[in-house]
Amino acid sequence: MAARTSPSERQRRLGAELRKLRKRAGLSGDAAGALLDADRTRISHIEAGRMDVPRNGLYRLLRSYGCPEGPLFDGLMDMAHDRGRGWWDEYRDMAVPVMRDLAELESGAAHIRIHEPLFIPGMLQTREYAHAVISALEPESGRADRLVEFRVDRQRVLTGDRPTPYHAVISESALRVLVGSEKIMRKQLLRLIELARLPHVTVQVFPFRAGAYSAYCGPFVLFQGSAPGLDTVYFDRPVDSAFTGDGDRVRKYARLFEQLASSALAPVDPEAPPESHESQDSLGLIQHIMYDL
Template identity: 65%
Template sequence: MPPRNHPSERQRRLGAELRKLRTRARMSGDEAGALLDADRTRVSHIEAGRVDVPRNGLYKLLRAYGCPDGPYFEALMEMAQSRGVGWWDEFRDVMARVALDLAEVESRATSIRIHEPLCIPGMFQTEEYAHTVMEAVSPDIGPTDRFVQFRMARQRVLAGESSIPFHAVIHEAALRVRVGGPEIMRKQMRKLIEVARMPNVTIQIFPFERGAYPAFSRPFVLFGGPTRELDTVYIEHSLKIDFLGDGADVDDYSKMFERLVDLALGPVDPETAPESHIGRDSLSLIQHAMYEL
């Protein structure tokens, strides 16, 4: 089978991890190829995610690279065996490869931490809000129904038996930017409060008065992997999207997120009675912004 031109993020990440392990083991591409009865070109394709490595071949590589038994070893074996098939396949006709990759990464995550400076995170959006955002950001996209359906389908990671910890720090600007009319915004803020009732969801608002802050104007998502080595940072730039798996990058963004958590208002707690609030918290700021519409 010829090398694939567009490997998925999972395939790219598996290849990157194998390259990292081979480099640490100080093995050449020729030496790794000999373990697979192949040449260095095939090893290069494997490490770029362009071709698959059979289970027995992967086992040989991991042993030769000195990867110890444990969760990381098993996670790499599982990544190689995964077909990457999921609910997102029904959207392949309209969604770009990177959007499908995002859905697959979300489905495999053990935790999600997100910072969003300008709009409500897609995981919390109402259909009306999502429609309005897409029509404004991509006016040439055509009918947005299927794109909104995809965004709504992604929200399934928040609930159900496979629900995972989800922590969001949202800048106050996202509450103030008028997306659609007042009723769309009111409904969106009510949904924020409803989502915060989920036991696995934490929502904090970063207020204007805190001034400049870590990750200024930079949205990012931290996906927890089955092991710390497989954590991933997702960053949206104006012209491209990056998935970062380097440990130093993950550490930097993790520290940045913790700083945001420390500086943001206390988490939304919809069960707390208004009279018990001490000072301003995230819930009171959302309610204030909603009543000002």
């Protein structure tokens, strides 16, 4: 079997978890290879995500590495035998690998938490807002249109039959930056309130008066995996977006998110009676900005 040259984030993560377990068990690459009747080169490829491992072989590795049967064991087995195919395959002609990796992570996450200091998160964007953002960076109109379709398709995670719990902390600056036009922004802010009505969606605004903490933290997304230890952080950057499953960094960003959420305004609750908005909350601020447009 030839080694793949561009493993997906799921394949890389599985390999990294297997390497971590092997080293924790004190086994060499040669010893691990012997469990599969293979050499250490095969183990190296598996741990880099460049090769798959058969189901019975993975079972032997996990048992030999001392991984007890349970959520982590099952999660790793599922990661190995998930073929990674989904609606995102329809966009192979234009979506770079990191975008498809992002869609795959979103589709499999148990919970998504996002902090966004600059723009409305992609999962909450209207088609018009998304087009204004994407076309500013993508001059080719045909490609921009396809990228917009890809972004809108990602939103099925929130609106499908089995929606994923989603918690967004959005800086006030993201609500005030004029993207496209005043009409586009009004429609976008209305959409934000509409999505916040969904029982599995939580939207909070981090106001200017809470200080600069939001700006310091930058944008990031926390994906809760199928088992403890399989969480991932995604950093959305213009040139080199990246994922990390490093436990210490994941815990650090989880703490950052909790601090952001605790300092942000109360979540949008469109069902609350008007008198409950005497003190400023997220809904009140969004409506105030929308009426000022």
